[in-house]
Amino acid sequence: MAVGVVLDLSTGRLVTSLLGFNLGIELVQLLLVCLALPSLLVPARLRVQPALRLTGAVLSGTA
Secondary structure (H helix, E strand, O other), X not given: OOOOOOOOOOHHHHHHHHHHHHHHHHHHHHHHHHHHHXXXXXXXXXXXXXXXXXXXXXXXXXX
16 A cells, blocks of 8 residues: 555545535533643632742743
8 A cells, every 4th residue: 555645535524624624623622621730720819829920930930
């Protein structure tokens, strides 16, 4: 079998495939935000939030 296999997708099928792929990616990103948001809102209400934010920024900058 050749390495450069042509998929022979018509324009309509190509658009449908790309739209489905992009919608899937966006749904996963939305799911990740919904999962991460509660854990980010809890520290925002604490007094140590500025220190946590600074520590997180320093660790991110170091990485």
